[in-house]
Amino acid sequence: MENVQPRKYKTNPKIFLLTAFASLLVVAVISIAVVQSHKNHPNHGGDAVVKTTCAATLYPKLCVSTINAAATAASVAIKSSKDVLITALNYTISTVERNYFTVKKLGRSRKSLTTREKGALHDCLEMIDDTLDELRRSAAELKDFGFKNYSLADHKENLMILLSAAQTNQESCLDGFSHDKADKVVRRALVVGQMHVFRLVSNVMAIIKNLTDTEMAKNSYSSPERRLGENTNSEWPEWLSAGDRRLLQASTVTPDVTVAADGSGNFRTVSAAVAAAPGGSSRRYVIRIKAGVYRENVEIPRSKTNLMFVGDGRTTTIITGNRNVVDGSTTFNSATVAVVGDRFLARDITFQNTAGPSKHQAVALRVNADLCAFYRCDMLAYQDTLYVHSLRQFYTGCIIAGTVDFIFGNAAAVLQNCDIHARRPNAGQRNMVTAQGRDDPNQNTGIVIQKCRIGATSDLRPVQSSFPTYLGRPWKEYSRTIVMQTDISNVINPAGWYEWNGNFALNTLFYAEYQNTGAGAGTSNRVTWRGFRVLTSAAEAQPFTAGRFIAGGNWLGATGFPFSLGL
Numbered sequence: 125m126e127n128v129q130p131r132k133y134k135t136n137p138k139i140f141l142l143t144a145f146a147s148l149l150v151v152a153v154i155s156i157a158v159v160q161s162h163k164n165h166p167n168h169g170g171d172a173v174v175k176t177t178c179a180a181t182l183y184p185k186l187c188v189s190t191i192n193a194a195a196t197a198a199s200v201a202i203k204s205s206k207d208v209l210i211t212a213l214n215y216t217i218s219t220v221e222r223n224y225f226t227v228k229k230l231g232r233s234r235k236s237l238t239t240r241e242k243g244a245l246h247d248c249l250e251m252i253d254d255t256l257d258e259l260r261r262s263a264a265e266l267k268d269f270g271f272k273n274y275s276l277a278d279h280k281e282n283l284m285i286l287l288s289a290a291q292t293n294q295e296s297c298l299d300g301f302s303h304d305k306a307d308k309v310v311r312r313a314l315v316v317g318q319m320h321v322f323r324l325v326s327n328v329m330a331i332i333k334n335l336t337d338t339e340m341a342k343n344s345y346s347s348p349e350r351r352l353g354e355n356t357n358s359e360w361p362e363w364l365s366a367g368d369r370r371l372l373q374a375s376t377v378t379p380d381v382t383v384a385a386d387g388s389g390n391f392r393t394v395s396a397a398v399a400a401a402p403g404g405s406s407r408r409y410v411i412r413i414k415a416g417v418y419r420e421n422v423e424i425p426r427s428k429t430n431l432m433f434v435g436d437g438r439t440t441t442i443i444t445g446n447r448n449v450v451d452g453s454t455t456f457n458s459a460t461v462a463v464v465g466d467r468f469l470a471r472d473i474t475f476q477n478t479a480g481p482s483k484h485q486a487v488a489l490r491v492n493a494d495l496c497a498f499y500r501c502d503m504l505a506y507q508d509t510l511y512v513h514s515l516r517q518f519y520t521g522c523i524i525a526g527t528v529d530f531i532f533g534n535a536a537a538v539l540q541n542c543d544i545h546a547r548r549p550n551a552g553q554r555n556m557v558t559a560q561g562r563d564d565p566n567q568n569t570g571i572v573i574q575k576c577r578i579g580a581t582s583d584l585r586p587v588q589s590s591f592p593t594y595l596g597r598p599w600k601e602y603s604r605t606i607v608m609q610t611d612i613s614n615v616i617n618p619a620g621w622y623e624w625n626g627n628f629a630l631n632t633l634f635y636a637e638y639q640n641t642g643a644g645a646g647t648s649n650r651v652t653w654r655g656f657r658v659l660t661s662a663a664e665a666q667p668f669t670a671g672r673f674i675a676g677g678n679w680l681g682a683t684g685f686p687f688s689l690g691l
Contacts (some may be wrong), residue, residue, distance in 0.1 A: 174191050177205040177208040178191065182330060186327065210266065220321055223318070226317055227249055227314065227317070240300075240454060244307065244454045257426065258287070284329060285494070287325055287328060289494075294322040300454040379412035382413075383397045384414040393420055397411045401428050408430050416441065416442075418441075420443065422462070424463045426464045430466075434472060438473060438502045439474070441473050445477055445478070448485065460476060468496045471501065474503075476502070476503075488510065491512060496516070497517070498520070499521055502523040503523070503524045507527055508529055509525065516675070522543075523543045524542060525545040526546070527550075534560065534563070537674075539576055544578045558596030563601055564602060572669075578611070588614075595635075603635070605635050608659070608668065612645040613643055614642075618650070619651050632655060638665040666690070
């Protein structure tokens with residue numbers, strides 16, 4: 125996350141030709157659609173509806189032109205705001221599909237690309253694929269709006285978190301080309317297409333946010349077995365079976381398979397156990413990881429849902445790696461453990477990256493999966509320790525330690541009853557506990573730190589006056605972080621927060637503190653930015669509790685982990 129001095133590379137002329145070609149290709153795709161819309165004006169009696177609906181978006185001209193183009197191509201009559209929404213979403217899906225092949229073509233000229241650029245293009249393709257999945261799930265959610273076994277508010281919550289993740293993927297793809305000067309040449313070939321998708325998704329989110337429940341539910345698909353807003357079993361989410369509930373509440377867990385480095389289990393590596401796990405599992409699949417140090421990089425792919433890691437203890441079961449940006453990885457791909465499969469649970473394990481403070485970005489755990497929870501886990505690294513990339517996440521009873529931006533990303537993440545420790549960084553560095561990446565005001569994302577303890581590790585405490593430590597800085601324009609009911613030690617600088625780059629985001633961010641205690645909790649000398657505030661009432665803080673911010677009542681109770689839904 126920290127700005128790193130770029131290495132100097134000679135620019136390859138093939139790269140320039142490649143970037144120019146890719147940019148022109150993306151622009152051409154966009155331009156053809158918009159020009160076509162003007163040639164064949166759709167009208168269909170819906171011009172006023174389109175303009176009124178698009179007026180609520182951040183990019184109204186783009187909204188009108190794309191709706192008109194899509195309506196013409198599909199001969200669709202636009203009669204309501206919901207018609208605008210569905211058309212906008214379908215147009216966005218088709219645009220992302222085209223963008224995928226554009227990026228794939230760019231990657232075919234691999235001889236002229238560095239190792240990290242090849243890795244970054246691979247990351248982009250993975251994230252574009254994730255975006256397609258999230259957009260298609262949004263379309264399915266919209267089709268069932270008001271008829272699934274949960275409330276209208278939960279439908280909107282699901283839609284907004286999926287679309288927030290889809291937006292985040294566009295920025296994360298581009299971030300992979302921000303480490304060196306040569307990287308940024310390739311970045312220029314991608315930026316038009318990625319930001320076009322970013323704006324299209326932004327418009328879809330704005331339309332959803334401004335539609336009433338009545339408009340959203342109108343003409344929705346209905347099922348004779350369900351009634352609007354019906355929920356016959358509100359204590360548990362509908363996707364959790366009775367067997368899962370018994371399993372997750374039990375004091376001991378019977379695993380499906382066991383990983384043991386000494387050969388006494390079913391597998392010697394965690395990766396092998398994950399690869400052998402069933403895809404799309406409808407029940408909880410438990411992988412026990414016996415005490416030992418597992419030196420490997422593990423990814424739980426999107427197809428592996430409902431997995432659970434159970435270690436023998438946070439100090440004895442350790443998954444460790446050392447990928448990092450200095451040695452050629454992207455931040456995204458540096459993660460020792462990456463979770464992409466939804467509904468992942470872990471307890472009693474350490475996730476670690478040992479690259480050290482001189483290797484810059486080096487992630488211990490990355491999570492871009494929905495409804496994931498971690499209990500009694502350690503995340504240990506230096507810069508960029510815990511990457512809460514996207515979707516809904518919950519951490520309780522964990523230890524997170526690092527230096528620069530060591531909890532970062534754009535998920536809706538709640539950390540509760542955790543120990544958050546700043547470590548000793550390199551000379552001249554400042555510690556930043558958080559760097560939240562919300563980049564659209566309609567995203568329902570942010571980092572909430574509640575009932576935690578923020579302090580320093582033993583190597584930092586004696587010299588902490590030489591290494592200023594702050595609660596966070598704004599990575600993106602609408603960065604949102606809330607620290608509440610937390611014990612803050614004197615390791616935190618009295619100003620509390622630090623700028624990213626001059627005045628960037630200081631007026632648009634949302635940083636808040638509420639009922640914190642400890643030597644570093646005083647707010648009299650905090651920053652005076654327009655976006656910073658001290659909350660003075662429970663009513664102001666309530667929206668950031670687990671029960672409200674990550675729809676905790678619908679799924680946290682099923683994890684079997686301790687949690688608090690309110691203040």
